[in-house]
Amino acid sequence: MQLSPTRILHSLAGAPSLDGCAPLSAPCAICGLDSERGMPWSRWQGTQFTDQNKIARYGSDAICEPCAWVHSWVAPPGIVLDPAKPKGPNLRMYSHFWSEADGYWCGNKADKARMRAWVLAPKSGAWFAAIADTGQKHVLPYTPLNRGAVGRVRFEEQTVILPVGDGGGLVAAMCSLLTAGPTKEEVGQGDYWVRSWRENEREIRAFERQWGSLRRRAWWTLALWLAQRDEDEHGRRREARQMAASNGRRPPGDTGRVPRAARHVAAEALGSAAGPDAGCQQASLFGGAVGDGAEP
Numbered sequence: 001m002q003l004s005p006t007r008i009l010h011s012l013a014g015a016p017s018l019d020g021c022a023p024l025s026a027p028c029a030i031c032g033l034d035s036e037r038g039m040p041w042s043r044w045q046g047t048q049f050t051d052q053n054k055i056a057r058y059g060s061d062a063i064c065e066p067c068a069w070v071h072s073w074v075a076p077p078g079i080v081l082d083p084a085k086p087k088g089p090n091l092r093m094y095s096h097f098w099s100e101a102d103g104y105w106c107g108n109k110a111d112k113a114r115m116r117a118w119v120l121a122p123k124s125g126a127w128f129a130a131i132a133d134t135g136q137k138h139v140l141p142y143t144p145l146n147r148g149a150v151g152r153v154r155f156e157e158q159t160v161i162l163p164v165g166d167g168g169g170l171v172a173a174m175c176s177l178l179t180a181g182p183t184k185e186e187v188g189q190g191d192y193w194v195r196s197w198r199e200n201e202r203e204i205r206a207f208e209r210q211w212g213s214l215r216r217r218a219w220w221t222l223a224l225w226l227a228q229r230d231e232d233e234h235g236r237r238r239e240a241r242q243m244a245a246s247n248g249r250r251p252p253g254d255t256g257r258v259p260r261a262a263r264h265v266a267a268e269a270l271g272s273a274a275g276p277d278a279g280c281q282q283a284s285l286f287g288g289a290v291g292d293g294a295e296p
């Protein structure tokens with residue numbers, strides 16, 4: 001049987017049979033692979049299915065058993081169900097990672113450090129990653145199966161080409177900048193508040209110079225999602241700044257200078273990647289409140 005992430009997961013779950021499935025010999029509308037068991041498409045979801053634009057064989061009147069299973073309310077393999085909640089979680093609520101070398105695991109946003117390490121690690125053999133953001137979308141059925149060092153991961157509704165070795169360090173650079181102070185929203189848009197310029201001008205300029213041109217790439221979006229600040233270090237730096245301010249001194253790296261024309265500075269720092277709205281936060285900030293630095 002041809003393999004897909006859905007079929008690998010169905011197999012890891014013990015290849016459970018589904019009501020309504022029977023021997024069938026037709027290409028599956030969703031994965032496009034020949035199916036041995038399944039059910040007619042018309043008997044399956046009907047009007048509830050809204051991912052027609054993503055499926056491999058639109059018009060085929062068959063869905064294979066693994067694809068029907070992955071869309072049903074089932075928990076990931078290995079998840080122990082809470083008896084107090086008989087319905088349990090479903091596959092959409094998790095991100096799924098599998099490789100021939102290391103096997104399968106799934107996690108949620110609390111496992112971002114592990115996800116980050118997995119995504120950035122060198123790959124070999126067959127592997128896939130289905131990364132969920134909202135928990136509302138079916139990600140697994142549209143996840144590519146890769147072979148070898150280079151491949152693609154599915155991130156919510158995007159397919160992202162994974163650069164080998166973090167493409168030189170984008171995720172690490174984002175983690176570093178977030179730890180310095182700017183928020184994910186600022187880094188994502190390349191539009192920094194005055195407070196961030198005042199406290200981290202040198203770091204922002206260095207980051208934007210090296211990485212800003214990648215802002216429109218799908219990998220940027222996933223890299224920023226994976227990146228996290230080091231909260232302990234972030235807290236230490238904030239305390240150091242507050243201490244220095246109360247002593248009337250400026251901490252290292254703080255020039256105390258707010259760019260005279262912040263809008264201009266933002267555009268300059270962003271270079272050609274600056275969008276039409278670049279700098280709008282700075283402009284709106286003069287007289288407005290400063291963001292609290294919280295990450296989304």
Ligand SMILES: [Zn+2]
Nearest residue numbers: 028031064067
């Ligand atoms: Zn299928």
